[in-house]
Structure formats: C-alpha cells, structure tokens
Amino acid sequence: LNDLEQLLSYETVYENGTRTYTSVSVHGLNEETVWSKNASSNSRHKREVYGTDTRFTITDKQYSTKYPFSTSVKISTGCSGVLITPKHVLTAAHCIHDGKDYLDGVQKLRVGILKEKSRRGKGGKGRGGREKGKRRKGDKTIEEAPEMDDNGGKKDRKGKGKTRKSRSRRSVESGKPSFKWTKVKQTQVPKGWFKGVADGLAADYDYAVLELKKAPKVKFMDLGIIPSVKELPAGRIHFSGFDDDRPGNLVYRFCSVSDESNDLLYQYCDAKPGSSGSGVYIRLKEPGKKKWKRKIIGVFSGHQWVDVNGNGEQQDYNVAVRITPLKYAQICYWVHGDAGECRVA
Template sequence: MGPIPFSLLLFISALTVLVAAALDDATGDDEYTWLQRKLPLVQEKQTVLLNSSEFSAKSQSKFQGICGIECQRGLPEPNLDDLEKLLSYETMYDNGTRTLTTVSVQELNVSNDWTRSSLSHMRHRREVYGTDTRFTIADKLYSLKYPFSTSVKISTGCSGVLVSPKHVLTAAHCIHNGTDYLDGVQKLSVGVLKEKSRSRKGKKGKGRKGKGKRKNKEKEGEIDENKGIRENHERKGEGKGRRNRSSRSTVSEQPSFRWTRVKQMQVPKGWFKGVSENVVADYDYAILELKRAQKTKYMDLGVIPSIKKLPAGRIHFSGFDDDRPGNLVYRFCSVSEESHDLLYQYCDAKPGSSGSGVYIRLKEPNKKKWRRKIIGVFSGHQWVDVNGVQQDYNVAVRITPLKYAQICHWVHGDSSQCQDT
C-alpha cells in the first residue's frame, strides 16, 4: 500500500478531535479531567555502596517472553514487601560509582480502578507495516516549541522527555540491559534541540499573515500538534516555483542538538533480571539527572486509571527514530489494550523512539484549560506471551501511582512534594 494522502490524515485527526469535544460536551465537565488524588509515599530506607559497573552490556531493544495481559491477570497482587523490593533502586554516578537504595512505601491505597484488564484478540500492524502514519517535525518553528521541544535524544541511541529543567525520563533498557550498564553509559549525554544558527530578526509588527493568531501560544513556547503539522506541511510547498525566495525561510533550517552530560541516573530494581521473572517490562523506565539545567519547557507527570479516560483513547509521543536521522518524529494512535503496568498499542515506530514520553491532554480540575502530562514511557516493539503464543505489540510502561511517587522522589528528593497529582 502506498503512502496515505497527508490531507486525509489531517482530516481524520481533526474529525477525531471534534468527536472527542462533542463527547466532552455531552458528558459534562467532569469527563476527560486530570484526577486529583493522594498518592503513596516512597521514602529512602538505606543506601549502600556497590562495586563500579563494567559497562559491558550490549543494547537490547526487544525482549522475548514478556508476561502479557492474560499472564498478568493470573499474577497475584504483590504484597508490600514485594513492592518495596521492586521499587528499590540503583543510582549510577558520572564517576562510575553505584549505590543501592532500599525504600519503604507508606500510605498505599490502590483503588478499584487499578484492576487487570482482559485481552481482546485483535491483530494490527507492528512497528511500521503498510502505511506509515508518523509525522516528521523538521521545521524549527515547531520542533523548538512545546510540546515537541520536551523530546530529547540519548547518546546511546534512544529518546527521552524532560520532566524538570535537569531531569529526563527514558526507558531503562536505553542504559541497562537488566544485567549491566550498556557500553557508552560511562559518558552518557542528552541532546536537546536547538537552532543551528540565529534567525534574522524581522522588524517589530511584521511577518506573514496570520502570525498574530499564534502570538499568545508562541509567547508560552507552545504549539498545537495538529496545527503545527498542518502549517509545517503547507510551508514545505509554499516556495515552489520561486527561485528568489528569501533565505529567511525556516524549512531548510533544521535544528541541531545541544549536548549535556548526565550527572547521575536511577533505575528501579524491578528492571533487574533475577529480582522478578514476570515484571521486568513493567519497570522499563529510568531517570537521568543532567549536569546543567535546561531552559526548555518540560512536561509534568500524570496518572490515569484507565485508557477509557483518554479522549478518543488516543496517546501521543515524539522521538528520534533511527530511519529519520536528525529529525523529530511525532505520532499518535489509540491504545488497543492495557494492563496494570503496560499500555499495548500500535503506534508506528522505529528503533530510536524507545524512551519517548507518552502523553495525553486532559482538562485541569474545575477549569476549562487543557494540559498535557506524561502518562507512560515508550518501551518499544516487544514480543508478548499470550496463552503460550508469542504475539507482537508496541508497548509503553504506564505511570502508576507508585511509579509516579518514585519518579517524583527521584526528581525532587523530597517525598512530601509527591503526594498530589
């Protein structure tokens, strides 16, 4: 099958947004709203020094025999001791030293919303098969604006997302294979998009028609995904047949990266092989602390009880796919299924996008303002064990209340700041 017309993709996207808005109006202001809830506390109990890593592991983006949805339904609910073991974490510092921190979990109250769901037997395309529905965000006018600007590149070949001026959320397998840290992690760096050169400053008040309509959002450094894609597409064709076009056109001015070394990184023990045979994929996330704070706007974490709370059941994420080097790639799709810890979907993706922040947009409580938050980390294309048969999915690790509390503690170092979403 050939490529789907761009105009058709935009029409489908706009139609979905309109349907979601209509449903929102029909069901009331409480629908599609970020939940306000008290979260558990994850607090440090003891920290011990470990031997330095050998950095001998090879990158591994696919994992065989992951416990799938039906498998997870049969697992017993972990007790408090198990959870504290899985949420204990290892810290790797830039000088190669490691520490192991055990934790205690307090005020744990898992609501009835967090139940294991059944698997609907559906088959979809895997990675990119047939029509490729990804969008390349090559124009710096959009790639340097929120939410696209929150996406970063990891020097080991993955992607990540800024969750604070100095912290990046990514997949654990981007730095650790479950046994040891990857070769190259000892000099780990994060690349944030930046302009290659300074743009020419136009005179105040002048510019293309329609610029004023975008003024408020650009002040906040924010661009709507659908509008950005549409305008980016239009700009690519606006100079056809005009050889004397001014060099101000930003289509050819693709952004580059500003690289920053990583100061330290945290990986949950649940990711390590031998800690638990069945939940390795559930803990495929890590936090990287940068040596230098970034001025780029970051994205907050969020928690949702079910994909049923998503507008049109849709998720979004952007990353640096290997087959489009140097470019940011955005995509969206509906989630097919979910378990307590994983989101199963078929967003088109290629290696390099692993570690991207999966986000949605919901309304703030008691407000009309919509806000994007990260609800998961894209793990990648995985083979999942379903009734003894290997089935392939694109999998994302979802942010549960406990993971939110843990990641928030890593970022802030103070659990008291992490009890409210």
C-alpha cells in the same frame, strides 16, 4: 509487599562511576492494584510500523523547537527521552542498562536538545559575529556568501570574484538538525528492571531518570496518571522521538490504545528504533479547573509479544510503560528528594 518494595528499590549511578542502592517502603496500598497479570517477552530488538506508516516528521524548527515537541530529547546511547523538570529526563531503562549491567558509554552519557536555526550567515550581527559584509583585517578563513536574486540565482557583483558560502551557512541550508548536548550528572533505575529480580515483570519497570548537570532553557512536561485508557481524551496517546530511519529529525505520532494492564499500555503507534524512551503524553484536565494540560502518562518501551487475555495466545504490540501512582511517587522522589511534594492530585 516485600517483593513490590524490592522491585521499586533503585540504583543511582553518579558521573564518577559510584553506585548506591536505595531500598523503599510502601504503605497503605492494596497489592492487587499494582501487580500486572499479563505475561510478556523481554524482546525489544525492533519497533514496528503496522501497515501504512502514519508518523509525521517535524522538519520545521519553528515547530520542533517549540512546546510540546521541544520537550523531546535525544540520548547519546541512541534513544529518546522527555524533559519532566528543567534538569531531569525520563527515558526507558533499557536505553542505559541491559538488565545485567550499564551500557558502554553511560559514564559519559549526554542528552541532546534540538537547537533553533542559526542566524549566522544571514546578515546582521550574529553571536560573536560582525555586520554583513565586514570581516576582521587579515581574516582569511571566512568567505563572503554570494548574494542571491529572487529566483535563487547568484547576483552579479561588479569587481568581485566568485566566492563560496561560509561553512556555517552551508550547514544551516543543508537542513541537518543540530543538538546542544548536556552532560548527565546521575541516573536512577528501578531494581525491578534488573534480570533475576522481577521474574518476568521486568518490562513493567522499563523506565529511568537522568539528572542533567545544567538545565537547558526549554519548557518541560509534567507527569500525570490515568486510572484507565477509557478516560483518554479521544482514546489517543501521543509521543515524539528521534527514530533512526529519519536521522536527526523529530518524529511525531499518535494512536489509540488497544489494551492495557496495570503497568503497560498496548498500542499500534508506528515506531522505529531510536524512539524508545519517548514520553507518552495526553491532555488531562487540571483538578478543580476547566483548563486541560498535556502530561506524561507513560514511557515508550518497544515491540513485544504479549498474552493479553491470559489464554496462551500471544499478540504483538508496541508497548509503553504507564505511570502508576507508585511509579509517579518514585519518580517524583527521584526528582525532588522530598516525599511531601509527591502526592498525586
């Protein structure tokens, strides 16, 4: 198990640039159950849309800022991620590290949470604002918005000249999503992702955890484990992210898993750059309960050519890194710092 322990060892980078290396020990595990036998390329230059684009753009903030979509976050390096605790984000390792070193800007890494639609500019008292129609004496920078009739036209206002909409109202009506950005306190990446360590298995370790300096007031999604894709409800996985071809909008998709290895899920969920790092989730039944709960069972990595059958014939897939029992224990320890809290139910 020495090689496996090296792959699961990890590096922590703090906001001041300090790095620490932590080695791990694995006990009581059958090695055959954790090694992936499938060769795959490390190429991740694009994400694929297969045939008809089946993605859904969640433009209504009433949905995109509510669970489960609200757990999806945007990483300042251009990827997506998912909240797995109030202060921790799970994402793809390649979103912050290229296998050789950390990407530019990682020391100033930020995580963006979609904000609900602003109420300012629509009358009433906004945050730090005033009642409709009122302004401070001498305030020349805020202009009153014209009233609208039922058909969307401007109402005539006697004694009033033409006015422009305030900047805050224009930004709301433009439909551009807005984010609340939070600084990252530290990041953790498994050593298996680093080039020269995994010997072709780096794709199996394409995941990382970011700890935020402040916890956003957003519900998170728990981690979970599936023994096999045969146990997936309806055989489907789901994930949401911020695809680059639909700027600023949250994009949701679901699809069936075509094949699997011990560490990867091979599927044809339509995706574009920007969606990497999204949390792949399903509904899992709570142990001893009748209730079903959404849980993260993987991290979307990207497009790869894979020899699934081991016969030398490669096929292209969009690939997700699955949460195995070992990875669950590792991520849980990163989050809680106590192995006693990281037993798989």
